[in-house]
Each structure stands twice: as C-alpha cells, then as structure tokens.
Amino acid sequence: xxxxxxxxxxxxxxxxxxxxxxxxxxxxxxxxxxxxxxxxxxxxxxxxxxxxxxxxxxxxxxxxxxxxxxxxxxxxxxxxxxxxxxxxxxxxxxxxxxxxxxxxxxxxxxxxxxxxxxxxxxxxxxxxxxxxxxxxxxxxxxxxxxxxxxxxxxxxxxxxxxxxxxxxxxxxxxxxxxxxxxxxxxxxxxxxxxxxxxxxxxxxxxxxxxxxxxxxxxxxxxxxxxxxxxxxxxxxxxxxxxxxxxxxxxxxxxxxxxxxxxxxxxxxxxxxxxxxxxxxxxx
Amino acid sequence: xxxxxxxxxxxxxxxxxxxxxxxxxxxxxxxxxxxxxxxxxxxxxxxxxxxxxxxxxxxxxxxxxxxxxxxxxxxxxxxxxxxxxxxxxxxxxxxxxxxxxxxxxxxxxxxxxxxxxxxxxxxxxxxxxxxxxxxxxxxxxxxxxxxxxxxxxxxxxxxxxxxxxxxxxxxxxxxxxxxxxxxxxxxxxxxxxxxxxxxxxxxxxxxxxxxxxxxxxxxxxxxxxxxxxxxxxxxxxxxxxxxxxxxxxxxxxxxxxxxxxxxxxxxxxxxxxxxxxxxxxxxxxxxxxxxxxxxxxxxxxxxxxxxxxxxxxxxxxxxxxxxxxxxxxxxxxxxxxxxxxxxxxxxxxxxxxxxxxxxxxxxxxxxxxxxxxxxxxxxxxxxxxxxxxxxxxxxxxxxxxxxxxxxxxxxxxxxxxxxxxxx
Numbered sequence: 111x112x113x114x115x116x117x118x119x120x121x122x123x124x125x126x127x128x129x130x131x132x133x134x135x136x137x138x139x140x141x142x143x144x145x146x147x148x149x150x151x152x153x154x155x156x157x158x159x160x161x162x163x164x165x166x167x168x169x170x171x172x173x174x175x176x177x178x179x180x181x182x183x184x185x186x187x188x189x190x191x192x193x194x195x196x197x198x199x200x201x202x203x204x205x206x207x208x209x210x211x212x213x214x215x216x217x218x219x220x221x222x223x224x225x226x227x228x229x230x231x232x233x234x235x236x237x238x239x240x241x242x243x244x245x246x247x248x249x250x251x252x253x254x255x256x257x258x259x260x261x262x263x264x265x266x267x268x269x270x271x272x273x274x275x276x277x278x279x280x281x282x283x284x285x286x287x288x289x290x291x292x293x294x295x296x297x298x299x300x301x302x303x304x305x306x307x308x309x310x311x312x313x314x315x316x317x318x319x320x321x322x323x324x325x326x327x328x329x330x331x332x333x334x335x336x337x338x339x340x341x342x343x344x345x346x347x348x349x350x351x352x353x354x355x356x357x358x359x360x361x362x363x364x365x366x367x368x369x370x371x372x373x374x375x376x377x378x379x380x381x382x383x384x385x386x387x388x389x390x391x392x393x
Numbered sequence: 394x395x396x397x398x399x400x401x402x403x404x405x406x407x408x409x410x411x412x413x414x415x416x417x418x419x420x421x422x423x424x425x426x427x428x429x430x431x432x433x434x435x436x437x438x439x440x441x442x443x444x445x446x447x448x449x450x451x452x453x454x455x456x457x458x459x460x461x462x463x464x465x466x467x468x469x470x471x472x473x474x475x476x477x478x479x480x481x482x483x484x485x486x487x488x489x490x491x492x493x494x495x496x497x498x499x500x501x502x503x504x505x506x507x508x509x510x511x512x513x514x515x516x517x518x519x520x521x522x523x524x525x526x527x528x529x530x531x532x533x534x535x536x537x538x539x540x541x542x543x544x545x546x547x548x549x550x551x552x553x554x555x556x557x558x559x560x561x562x563x564x565x566x567x568x569x570x571x572x573x574x575x576x577x578x579x580x581x582x583x584x585x586x587x588x589x590x591x592x593x594x595x596x597x598x599x600x601x602x603x604x605x606x607x608x609x610x611x612x613x614x615x616x617x618x619x620x621x622x623x624x625x626x627x628x629x630x631x632x633x634x635x636x637x638x639x640x641x642x643x644x645x646x647x648x649x650x651x652x653x654x655x656x657x658x659x660x661x662x663x664x665x666x667x668x669x670x671x672x673x674x675x676x677x678x679x680x681x682x683x684x685x686x687x688x689x690x691x692x693x694x695x696x697x698x699x700x701x702x703x704x705x706x707x708x709x710x711x712x713x714x715x716x717x718x719x720x721x722x723x724x725x726x727x728x729x730x731x732x733x734x735x736x737x738x739x740x741x742x743x744x745x746x747x748x749x750x751x752x753x754x755x756x757x758x759x760x761x762x763x764x765x766x767x768x769x770x771x772x773x774x775x776x777x778x779x780x781x782x783x784x785x786x787x788x789x790x791x792x793x794x795x796x797x798x799x800x801x802x803x804x805x806x807x808x809x810x811x812x813x814x815x816x
Contacts, residue, residue, distance in 0.1 A: 159650060160688040163601075168650025170691050204691055210723035212691075248748055249721070250687070291683060291745045339684040340601075 136264045137280065137364075137385075138234045140227045141186035145392030147194075151180045151385040155332060158370075158379030163340065165374055170204075176333045176377075177201045184225060186392065192225040196240065200333040202250035214247035218334060219257075236262040242286075245334065253334040256286035256295055267302075278303040280323070297327040301346070312357060319350040321368060330376045337377055344373040348381070360389040420516075423583050425509050426590035427522055428617040429561065432633045434497045435522060435594060436617050439509055440490060447492035447516075448484035451507035453500060454521060484510070493617060499524035502532075502635070520591040523560050526635035531767075531790065533635035533670070534558070536593070537760040539565035539708030540600070541737030546757045546776050547585035550737065553778030554759050555589045560634055562593045563641070565708035565734060566600030566676035568612065573603040575611035583615075596641060599628060600676045600708060604646045623654050631662050636790065637764060638668035640702075642675040642693075650692055659693075663700035669790040670764055671702045678707035680716050680731040682744040682753055690721060698726035703786065704771065706760070708735040711742040713760075713773050715752045715782060730784070732771070734760045752782045766790050 141147045155176040160168040177200060184194035201215035223238030238260050245251035265279040279302055286295035301323025309316040324345050330338040348368020355361040366383040370376065424439030437449045483494045492509075499505065503524050509517035526533060536559045541547045554562065569581045583590065596618065603612050609628070618627040618641075628643040640662055642649065649655045663671065679689040697705060698720055713736050718728030735742070741755040758775040767790035773782040 160692075162644075162648065164646065166648040167652070168648050168688060168692065169652040170688065171651040171695065172691075174691065212721065249690075291743045335687055336684070337687045339686075 136232065136234055136278075138225060138236050138262055138264055139362075139387070140190075140192050140225050140234055141184050141389060142392045143186045143188050145186045146390045147184045147186075147192075147387060148390065149180075149182050149184075149385060149387040151383065153178045153180075153381060153383040155377065156380050156382065158377040160330075160337060161344075161370075161373035161376055161378045163375050165372065167378070173203075173205050175201075175203045175205075176335075177203070178333055182223075190227050190229075194223050194225065194236075194238075196221050196223065196238070198240070200252035202252055202333050202335055204250060212249040214250050214252045216246060216252060217243070218253040219243055223260075231266065233265045234263065236260075238262075242334070250335050254286075254292070254295075254331065254336065256289060256292055258284050258286040258295070260284045274306070276305040278305060278319075280321075293328070295328050295331070297325070297331075299323060299325045303350075305352075308351075313355070315354045315359070317352040317354075319352060320348075321350065321366075322347045325376075327376075332377055338375045340375045342374065342376040344376040344378060345371045346381075347371065358389075362387045421509065423579055424587075424590065425507075425517055425520065426583065426587075427592070427594040428493075429525065429594040429596055429619065429632055430495060430617050431619055433499070433501075433525055434495050435499065435505075435524060436493055436495045437507065437509070438491075438493045438615075438617060439517075440492065441511060441516070442490075444488040444490050445511040446485055446488050446513070447494065448482055448510040448513075449494045449496065449507055450480045450482050450510060451496060451505050452480040454504040454506050482510075501525060501527035502530050517591075522592055522594070526560065528633055528636065528668070530635035531669075531765060533637045533762075533764040534560050535634070535637075535762050536562040537565060537674075537706050537732070537734045537762070538562060539706075539733075539737050540567040540711055540735040540739045541586070542567070542570040542581055543738035544580070544585050546736075546738035547582070549776040550757070550759050551586045551589040553774060553776065554761070555592060556778065557761050559593060559761055559763075562589065562595045563639065563672075563674050563706060564595055564597035565674050565706050566598045566645070567602045567708055567735075567737075567739070568597050568600065570602050570739065572605040573609060573611055574606045575614060578611065578615050596632065596639070596674075598641045598674050598676055599643050599645045601645050608646055621658060623658055629655050629658065633668060635764070636668055636766075637670040637672060638662075638666045640671070640673045642673060644675055644677055644686070644689065649689075656692070656696075660696060660700075663696065663702065666700070669767070669788070670769065671700065672762075673697060673702050673705045675705060675707055677709045678714075678731060678733045679705065680719055680747075680749055681707070681710050681712075681714055681733045682747045682750050683710040683712065683714075683733075683742050685747075694719070694729065695722040695726070697729045698722050701727045702729050703769070704730045704732055704762070707731065707733050708737070709733075710744070711735045711737075711739045712744055712753065712755050713758060713782070714744075714750055714754075715771075715773070715784060716749050717751045719749055730786075732760060734758075734773070736776075751784075754781065756781060 179199045182196035184192045186192045197220040198218045200218050203213040205211040219240050219242040221238050221240030223236050226235045241257045242255050243253045244255040261283045263281045267277040267279050282299040284297040288294045301321050303319050303321045305319045308318050327342045329336050330342040350366040353363045364385040368381045370378040420442045422440045422442050425437050428436040430436050506519050508519045536554045569578050599609050603609050613626045619630040619632045621627050621630045628647045631640045647655050677686040679694050714733040716731040720728040736757040746753050756775050761772050763770045767788050769786040771784040772780045
C-alpha cells in the first residue's frame with residue numbers, strides 16, 4: 111500500500127506539472143561537441159539470496175554484499191558521436207564465517223566505448239570493449255578474467271505521449287568470448303523506464319522513474335564471481351530519482367533502488383545505485 | 394538414437410550371457426540390485442518380464458575352508474520346495490512384476506549369499522552382499538562413482554569396483570543421462586552396473602540430468618532410499634555404516650539455504666552424529682577447478698567445517714579432483730577435503746587447476762575409501778582399477794566410540810520368514 115500511495119503521489123504531481131515536454135532522462139547522455147562528461151556510478155547488491163532452478167529461495171547465511179564502482183569519461187566528437195573510456199572497481203564481501211570475512215576487492219578492468227545518437231533522436235547507443243583482469247582470489251573474486259564487448263542503449267519510446275511522461279527502453283547486451291576453460295558468456299537486459307517530471311525550476315529539475323525489466327544470462331555472475339554456472343534469469347523492478355542541477359543540468363545525480371523477482375539460478379535481492387555525472391567545457 | 398538402440402542391444406546380449414542356466418520360466422529384466430532403506434536393512438529389488446511370486450533365499454555365507462567346523466543353520470522352518478535347507482526365505486504376498494523384498498534382522502557386518510526365486514524356481518545365480526555394519530564397527534569401506542553414462546566405461550567400472558569388495562557404493566549424481574527418463578535407466582545404469590549392483594547397495598543422489606523428467610520422479614521409482622522424515626521422497630537422506638555417517642544432499646530440486654528444511658536437517662544431523670567419520674555427497678562440487686558452486690561454499694562449507702565433515706564427494710564435472718584441506722570459516726573449525734568423481738563415462742571436462750587443488754586429472758574411474766578405526770585410505774582408480782591417486786587420513790578414534798555394540802542380530806525364529814507387502 112505505501113508503494114501504491116507513492117505511485118499515486120508521483121502521478122498526481124505529474125498531472126499537475128504541465129508545461130513543456132519533460133527532457134528524456136538518459137543513462138547515457140551524449141556530450142555536445144567539444145564537451146566532456148565524467149561519471150561515477152556506484153551499485154550495491156545487499157544480502158541477496160540465491161534462487162535455484164526451481165525458483166526456490168536459498169538464504170545465504172550471514173551477509174553477502176557486492177559493491178561496484180564504474181567511472182567513465184566521455185568526449186563529444188560531434189553531434190552524433192562521443193568517445194569514452196571507463197574503469198571498474200569492485201568489492202565482494204561475505205561476513206562473517208566464524209568471525210572471518212571473505213572478501214576480494216580491486217580494479218577489475220578498463221575499456222573504451224563509442225556513443226552514437228542516431229539522427230536527431232534522443233536515443234543513444236553505446237558500443238564498447240572492456241578487458242578484465244585475471245581473478246586475484248579464490249574466494250569471491252571481483253574479476254572473472256573474461257574480456258567482453260558490450261552494448262548499452264537508451265531508447266525513447268512513444269515520443270508523442272505528450273507533456274506528462276516519457277517512456278524509456280533500456281537494452282543492454284554483454285558478450286565475453288571463451289577463454290581457457292570458460293565458455294562464452296552472455297548477459298542481456300531489457301528494461302522499460304517510464305519517466306515522470308516531479309519538480310522543475312530554472313536551477314534544477316527532478317524526475318521520477320519506474321523501472322521494470324528482465325535479465326537473462328548464461329550464468330549467475332556478479333562482480334566477477336560466478337555463483338552458479340547455468341542459465342540465469344531474473345525479473346526486476348525498481349524506482350529512481352533523477353536530479354539535474356544548473357540551468358543546463360551540468361551536474362546530474364541519479365538515485366536508484368530495485369529488487370529482483372521470479373529469479374532462476376540467480377542471486378536475488380535488493381540493489382541500490384547512485385550515479386553522479388558532470389559536464390565540462392563546451393559552453 | 395541408433396547409438397542408444399545399439400547400447401540396448403549390447404546390454405540385452407550381455408544380460409542374456411550372464412543369465413545362468415538355472416533360470417526358470419521367469420526372466421529378470423532388471424536386477425537384482427541392492428538398496429539400503431535404513432541402517433539395518435538390505436532391500437533386494439528386481440523386475441521380471443511377467444508377474445510372479447518373488448522370493449529371496451539368503452543365508453550367511455559359510456566360513457571359508459572349513460576345517461572340521463560346522464556352519465550354523467539359520468532356520469529350520471518349513472521352506473518352499475525349491476529352497477535349500479539352511480537358507481532363509483523372504484517372499485512377497487502376491488504376484489508382481491516389480492519386486493522388492495527387505496531383509497532385516499541380518500547379522501551386522503556379515504557376508505550373505507542370496508538368490509532370487511520366481512514362483513518357487515531359481516531365477517538368478519547366487520550373489521553375495523555384506524549386511525549393514527553395526528555402529529561400533531570401525532571397519533568400513535565404500536566406493537564412489539558419478540556421472541555414469543555411455544555403457545562401456547560404466548561396465549569397466551562395475552567390473553573393477555566389484556572386485557574391490559566394498560560395503561556399499563555412493564553415486565554422486567547424474568545416474569541417468571540425458572533426462573532422467575524411466576525408460577533409460579536400464580541402458581544407462583542397471584545394465585552396465587549389474588554385477589556391481591547385485592553385490593553392493595547403491596546410494597545415489599540426484600544430479601541435474603536426473604531431475605529433468607517430472608522433477609526426478611523416475612529416480613524414486615527405481616531407488617529405495619532412507620527416509621528423511623521431511624519430504625515424501627528421500628531427496629536428501631543420511632545413513633550410518635559402522636563408525637561412519639553419510640549425509641546425502643540434494644541441491645538440484647530441494648532448497649538448501651540457511652532457512653531451508655534441508656539445511657536445518659543437515660545441521661541437526663551433523664550436530665548429533667556420534668560417528669567418528671562423516672561424509673557428504675552433494676552433486677555440484679563446492680570446490681573444483683572447473684566450476685565451483687559458490688553458493689554451496691558460502692552456505693554449506695561452514696557447516697561441514699563446524700561439525701567436522703571429513704570428505705565431501707561431488708560429481709557434475711567430468712573429472713577427478715582432490716582438494717587440499719579447505720577451511721572457509723577459519724579456525725577452530727576443521728578443514729574439509731573435497732573430492733570430485735565425475736569420471737563415470739561422460740565426455741571428460743577440461744579444467745584449469747586452482748590453488749586449492751591437490752590432485753586433478755581427466756580420468757574415467759571411481760574412488761574407494763577404506764576405514765579401519767582411526768585410519769582412512771582414499772584411492773582414486775581408473776576404470777580398469779589401477780590406482781592413480783591416494784590419500785591417508787589418521788585421527789584418534791576411541792574403540793567403540795561410534796555407538797553401542799550391536800545386540801545379537803540373530804533373528805528370532807518367528808521372523809525368519811519375512812514377508813513384504815508392497816505399499
């Protein structure tokens with residue numbers, strides 16, 4: 111019921127908002143030509159359980175926490191293209207088996223990507239490659255050593271929806287080529303993200319987003335640790351708040367929370383995320 | 394499909410060659426094979442082409458090379474005409490195609506001879522088995538097999554392992570490739586392993602292939618396993634053999650998380666066990682140089698360590714691997730050795746040795762474990778029986794510490810002829 115009340119409040123505030131169409135909140139905004147963007151994104155998976163092939167929940171004794179920090183810089187090459195680099199740091203922590211924590215942490219790899227905005231659309235496609243360090247630990251390694259190519263995309267759906275809302279579609283795909291004994295790995299995520307403007311002024315704007323999606327992967331892998339080696343699926347739903355600061359929204363903060371449902375051979379639990387992004391130059 | 398048909402023909406021919414001339418009208422289409430429904434009982438199971446009144450004749454094996462000694466007659470009660478004096482008989486109440494006769498009241502640890510009767514006529518050659526050992530018996534032996542398929546390798550393993558003379562055999566899962574269908578059990582398992590199964594009780598656990606048909610329902614149609622008191626089917630169970638206790642887990646179709654019935658059952662069983670030696674079978678290996686199951690590492694391994702499990706046996710990966718002693722939870726808990734025996738005939742796995750691996754090989758074969766008091770000898774054999782890895786463990790074990798000495802298990806006269814009514 112509290113969730114229903116929250117949704118009602120968001121819808122009510124949106125209906126009262128009026129004005130010009132809301133800006134589309136992209137996870138992957140394209141910097142203008144000559145402009146640079148720096149972003150840092152922190153994600154945490156807190157106390158997940160493992161859902162087996164039948165969907166049965168398996169409580170993992172004690173506390174398992176999975177943290178990841180992605181940092182990237184992007185430079186706008188043109189109105190349609192930007193080039194960027196990224197790096198990832200992660201920590202896996204299991205506490206405490208007989209007072210002893212199992213953990214691994216560190217830099218897991220770096221990569222390059224190219225962003226493309228097709229024509230005049232607000233959608234964006236990112237194609238990238240990221241190398242991964244060899245696992246440095248037998249216990250909960252943060253890196254799987256499997257280099258990968260990835261696609262991230264944000265699509266604006268139903269642009270004619272009007273002033274009240276925007277609907278985004280996020281489609282991600284990861285592929286890791288086989289290496290040593292590791293089979294090829296894939297991960298695909300599709301997510302719908304309706305977006306509702308909440309507050310807008312000259313100096314800031316606040317948008318609320320709801321997310322609902324489905325993830326499929328060739329194994330249950332998180333932060334480099336393969337928790338189970340069979341096909342893994344999970345539905346997920348969540349909400350987010352996006353805050354744009356400044357007249358041209360040069361600073362942006364995205365706070366996300368979500369939960370997994372109907373998982374099979376997957377870790378399942380709450381996830382929270384915080385992203386900070388700042389644009390530089392190009393005024 | 395043609396390969397499967399070919400294998401079927403091979404096993405039918407082999408079964409026909411093995412059939413003794415004593416066979417009467419009834420033809421055994423499966424078995425006999427031995428089961429251990431509880432700590433005192435051996436169940437003899439078989440199937441016949443047509444319904445008949447089945448019986449098992451059995452007797453304690455005469456001592457070797459008698460030098461004037463006499464053999465104790467177990468029963469003098471009236472027996473069917475076809476039976477031999479000195480043998481006991483247990484028979485069914487009605488004609489069946491699927492037969493199961495439980496033999497209880499056996500002398501603990503003693504060797505027995507038995508044969509199958511169909512409508513009073515001998516239907517099998519004489520086989521031997523060892524009765525379950527008494528808890529205070531410090532001498533225990535068992536074999537371990539896993540991921541058995543393909544016919545040729547299982548048949549070789551069956552021949553070599555039969556010659557080892559172990560008390561029983563653990564199967565660490567994937568008994569029936571590819572989908573655990575009832576109609577495939579004979580070709581995949583009962584055919585190639587027939588010589589072994591007639592002499593050693595087999596105690597399997599579910600692998601991922603075994604649960605693909607009706608969640609493993611065929612598995613429970615063919616195996617008669619110890620009850621766990623929690624689930625209608627014994628998907629996980631424990632049993633005792635001498636001074637060793639075995640905890641056989643299900644991670645393919647039963648939750649095993651900290652909040653699960655299976656976890657609480659396991660924790661209680663390990664905590665209250667009085668056995669000097671504790672073993673676990675779990676299909677997916679918590680530690681292996683192929684695909685370790687991390688969830689099992691986090692959930693189950695601390696439990697194994699806390700309660701002093703000695704060795705965990707797994708399959709799933711088609712290789713042999715023995716780990717160094719591993720202690721996830723740190724002192725003062727006990728380190729555990731993890732053994733993967735998945736070389737039962739499926740295509741061998743590749744691997745990348747992990748730092749915890751003590752011995753690793755892509756080899757078809759089986760494992761034997763022999764315990765004498767506080768000494769354990771684990772040997773890994775190839776399919777022909779040659780030993781390629783071994784491990785000795787020694788720990789202080791007080792004589793008779795594992796439990797009360799068995800009371801005389803010589804059955805009272807009125808129980809000599811046991812009847813089994815099928816449920």
